[in-house]
Amino acid sequence: MRIGVPREIKDQEYRVGLTPASVRELVSRGHKVTVQAGAGAAIGLSDHSYKSAGAQLAADAREVYGSADMIVKVKEPQPAERAWLRPGQILYAYLHLAADREQMADLVKSGAICIAYETVTAPDGSLPLLAPMSEVAGRMSVQVAAAYLEKPRGGMGLLLGGVPGVSPGHVAVIGAGVVGINAIQMAVGMGARVTVLDRDVDRLRRLGLVYGNRVVTLHSTADSIERAVLTADAVIGAVLVPGAEAPRLVTRSMVSRMKAGSVVVDVAIDQGGCFETSRPTSHSDPTYLVDGVLHYCVTNMPAAVARTSTFALNNATLGYAMSIADKGWSRALKEDRCLLAGLNVCCGRVTYAAVAHAHGCAYVPAEQVLA
Incomplete structure (x- = not known):
């Protein structure tokens, strides 16, 4: 799978979706990772460290979005970024859609498969990526x-x-x-x-x-x-x-x-x-x-301690990212109900009940979309 890691553009957001160590794990499994130049520079993760881990560097975010099957981010895509999403592309990030109607509408319109870190749910009800x-x-x-x-x-x-x-x-x-x-x-x-x-x-x-x-x-x-x-x-x-x-x-x-x-x-x-x-x-x-x-x-409080936050987040998110990349999004979701709970928007439909309820829009269960 082709995986893209853009530089975060939310105000003073210095975290990055994948560390060089995470890139190395994905590349070793046969995946191609493209990282936007300077994505981790603010927290001491140099472009050289990403290249050494096997990543390719892209000059700008548009190139990252254009070449990737899956986008791995930290914070929700901003309006300019949402315009680059396309049908069938996977977005794996924090989304918090219940409080953001505009973002929800844009993600529905994009046709992308949007997996929210904050609703991936473990069997005991805990939220391992949040x-x-x-x-x-x-x-x-x-x-x-x-x-x-x-x-x-x-x-x-x-x-x-x-x-x-x-x-x-x-x-x-x-x-x-x-x-x-x-x-x-x-x-x-x-x-x-x-x-x-x-x-x-x-x-x-x-x-x-x-x-x-x-x-x-x-x-x-x-x-x-x-x-x-x-x-x-x-x-x-x-x-x-x-x-x-x-x-x-x-x-x-x-x-x-x-x-x-x-x-x-x-x-x-x-x-x-x-x-x-x-x-x-x-x-x-x-x-x-x-x-x-x-x-x-x-x-985005944790962005103030972005280096600590990035490594802590990658510890939790990498395993699911590898599963999606190895199996494809549909199989990965079917085989892991924890990850399935993270599916908020899929191919133009809202698949998380609380988000649909918050905005008074139609809800289609994730299982139904996968079927």
Whole structure:
């Protein structure tokens, strides 16, 4: 199979779909890999390292898209890139279509086979290709909150961990999935007071066994969320409904009564955000104020630590990429229900129920398309 790796063009997105080591694995299996020149340069992956791994270099993205049977990316294709997709071409990347109607419509129109990292689902219900970036974003969320609580950055001027004789900051984490667990780990490590809210009592029980009285666990209800948010100095939105829009759990009214100079980090923004006041931002312009509360809603947080993120992502995505390349997309999906769950758009049809529901469009089960 001919595999293409374009340079990412989303604002300050420095991750790359395949590392040289991943290219070497694919080339060794008889596949041809074309990488856009400079795709990994920003994170120390030189064109020479790709050539040494067996890749061919292309001068521009159009050449990559034009020559490839499968495009391997990190973030969703931008409008200019979507125009280069063609019927039957495979797109393998993060897509987050439930919160992006325009992208969904373009992918349907393209006729491409679009496999979304974020909905590939393991037998136990976990999301193996979303997990590594959730780990990164969860850990980053508390670093970001700590930084933006500083007065020069617009916060209230609070040191999250406190000092002897001064109370530490209070971090509320809404959601105890992969993002939430990693946020909790960082917040506890910094010495903050931590409250976590989730509807899964067994998950809260496990957190209690790990952290004891260092973390307050609350069953997530509108009342408990309101009480936690109004007393918090930083709130981490770590809610996920796989493939669907995130529920808006923190209302505008709640935000209006939060502490002035407090910080919101909405990690769920890729799926629309879990704060009613959230809107997507970029690394170039990451924050905005609503009622005195600083909002950080960057849609590609892990790009700030792009080298770590790229290697972590490749560890998870390479195996499925090899399966698609070795078997072809149809056979690979038929033989692996985990990968089948990643099929969001196929040959002009929406094949993921939550995406179709989010946009009120027709849904065709993936199994039916393959049949």
